[in-house]
Every structure is written in structure tokens, then in C-alpha cells.
Amino acid sequence: MNVEELKQCVRAALATAFPSYTVQIAAVAENPGDLAVSVFGVDRDAVHWVKDKILDLDEELCVGTKFALTPLVRDLTTTRKFYPQHISPWTVVNKLKQTETIAINDCEIFVLQEDVHAAVDWVSARSTDECLSAANEELALAA
Amino acid sequence: MGNQFTAKSNESWESGMACLNDGRINSAANRLYYSVFQAIKGFAVSKGLWSMDDSEAVHAKAREVVSSNVKNGFRRNFGELHGLRLQADYMPEGVDGEDLKALLGTADEIRRHHIAKAD
Numbered sequence: 198m199n200v201e202e203l204k205q206c207v208r209a210a211l212a213t214a215f216p217s218y219t220v221q222i223a224a225v226a227e228n229p230g231d232l233a234v235s236v237f238g239v240d241r242d243a244v245h246w247v248k249d250k251i252l253d254l255d256e257e258l259c260v261g262t263k264f265a266l267t268p269l270v271r272d273l274t275t276t277r278k279f280y281p282q283h284i285s286p287w288t289v290v291n292k293l294k295q296t297e298t299i300a301i302n303d304c305e306i307f308v309l310q311e312d313v314h315a316a317v318d319w320v321s322a323r324s325t326d327e328c329l330s331a332a333n334e335e336l337a338l339a340a
Numbered sequence: 341m342g343n344q345f346t347a348k349s350n351e352s353w354e355s356g357m358a359c360l361n362d363g364r365i366n367s368a369a370n371r372l373y374y375s376v377f378q379a380i381k382g383f384a385v386s387k388g389l390w391s392m393d394d395s396e397a398v399h400a401k402a403r404e405v406v407s408s409n410v411k412n413g414f415r416r417n418f419g420e421l422h423g424l425r426l427q428a429d430y431m432p433e434g435v436d437g438e439d440l441k442a443l444l445g446t447a448d449e450i451r452r453h454h455i456a457k458a459d
Contacts (some may be wrong), residue, residue: 230397233426243389248423252416258408260415265400267423271433279432 203264207234207254211238214250235269237276244270272302343458344384349375349451360440366428369435373425376418379385380405384456406450409457417446
């Protein structure tokens with residue numbers, strides 16, 4: 198496993214374990230084999246539980262390798278004071294949504310138009326088939 | 341030859357404990373972590389696992405030395421102590437003294453083990 202694969206693995210595991218917290222994974226500058234796993238906005242009572250989850254992953258994924266995971270878990274008070282930008286992942290999403298509203302709306306309209314065209318085509322094709330089918334039945338009856 | 345870092349490790353431990361007792365928690369986290377790290381380095385060098393000049397990824401390697409040579413669970417404690425040291429040295433927020441105190445017993449045990457078991 199290389200460092201990028203390890204990061205992906207850790208990111209996926211932590212997103213499942215605590216999806217509402219902001220997580221950052223970065224190599225410690227002085228020591229590239231050591232990945233600092235930062236988690237922000239954690240309830241004070243859950244700090245040790247989150248640390249344990251990261252250390253569980255360290256034991257599962259890093260024993261016998263040149264890598265190590267180091268937990269850096271910040272509670273809500275510390276996050277508000279020193280890392281307000283990481284208070285919640287939803288803050289980032291909302292910010293992005295506000296700045297990109299026009300582009301998102303354009304995409305939605307485009308998709309809708311495509312859907313409408315596809316739906317009209319499908320109905321037209323179906324109607325034609327049904328008409329042909331009915332005409333054939335009438336011809337058969339006339340004969 | 342023994343552990344060539346015994347004296348440094350002991351000195352760092354004493355400095356760390358003095359800082360902790362004075363309420364200088366960040367300095368304590370730094371010194372106590374390095375005290376354990378120095379004992380591990382001396383052990384690894386004595387066993388031929390590291391060279392004295394080894395400097396690449398040494399903190400991750402130290403974690404590996406701990407998980408190979410001491411009982412289960414010590415890798416976790418050493419990893420947690422490393423996290424407090426990173427927080428003390430690089431992050432704007434301070435280390436919680438209670439978090440550091442909770443790791444003292446295990447940290448000293450890891451340190452003493454690597455001093456005693458060096459060749």
C-alpha cells in the first residue's frame with residue numbers, strides 16, 4: 198500500500214465512522230511516513246472515542262509498514278477558537294453552494310431539458326408503435 | 341555497548357516532568373515524547389535496526405519498533421503521545437495536561453523497556 202492508498206482507506210473508514218466531522222489527513226512535514234489525522238468539531242465527550250478509532254486504524258493498517266497514523270482531535274471549543282473554518286463540513290458545502298448557485302442552476306435546467314426531450318421521444322415512439330399495432334389489428338379484422 | 345541514549349533520555353524525562361509540574365504543559369509534551377523517542381532510537385541502533393544517522397521517517401519507524409518489542413497497546417499510547425507532541429510544537433492550541441498525565445505511566449514503561457533491553 199502506498200501513501201495515497203492509505204489516505205483513501207483512512208478517509209473512507211472515517212467518513213463511515215463519523216460523517217459529520219471535518220477530517221484532514223496530511224503528512225507531517227518532518228516525517229513523511231507519519232500521517233496526521235486531524236478531526237475537528239468533536240463533542241468533548243467523544244474526543245477519546247474518535248482518537249481510539251484513528252489508533253485502531255493505525256494498528257490495522259500500519260503495523261509492519263513504514264507508515265503511522267497520528268490522531269489530532271479537536272473538540273468544539275478548540276475548533277471554534279482556532280479552526281472556525283472547520284467547525285462543520287456542512288459549512289463548507291453551504292459556502293460552496295452560495296458561490297456556485299448560478300452554475301448549479303444551469304446544470305439543473307440542462308438536465309431537465311434533456312429529460313424532457315428524452316421523455317417526448319420515448320412517448321412519440323411508443324405512440325407510433327401503438328398506432329401501427331392498432332392499424333394492423335384493424336386490417337386483420339377487415340380481412 | 342548498551343543504550344547510548346540512556347543519559348539523554350533520562351535528562352529529557354526529568355526536564356519533561358519538571359515542566360509538567362510547573363504547568364508548562366507544551367514543553368512537557370515535547371520533552372517527554374523525545375525522552376521516549378531517544379530510548380527507542382538507542383535500542384534500535386544497538387540492535388542494528390537503525391544507523392545512528394538515520395533520519396528518514398524515524399517517528400513512524402519508532403512506532404514500528406514499539407509495536408515489535410513491547411506488549412500490545414503500547415503502540416497506541418506512543419502514537420497518542422506523538423499526537424500531543426505535534427500539537428505542542430506545531431498547532432496553535434495547547435496540550436491538555438490531563439491528557440498528558442494519562443500517558444505518563446505507559447510512556448515511562450516504554451522508555452525503560454528500551455533502555456533495559458538494548459544490547
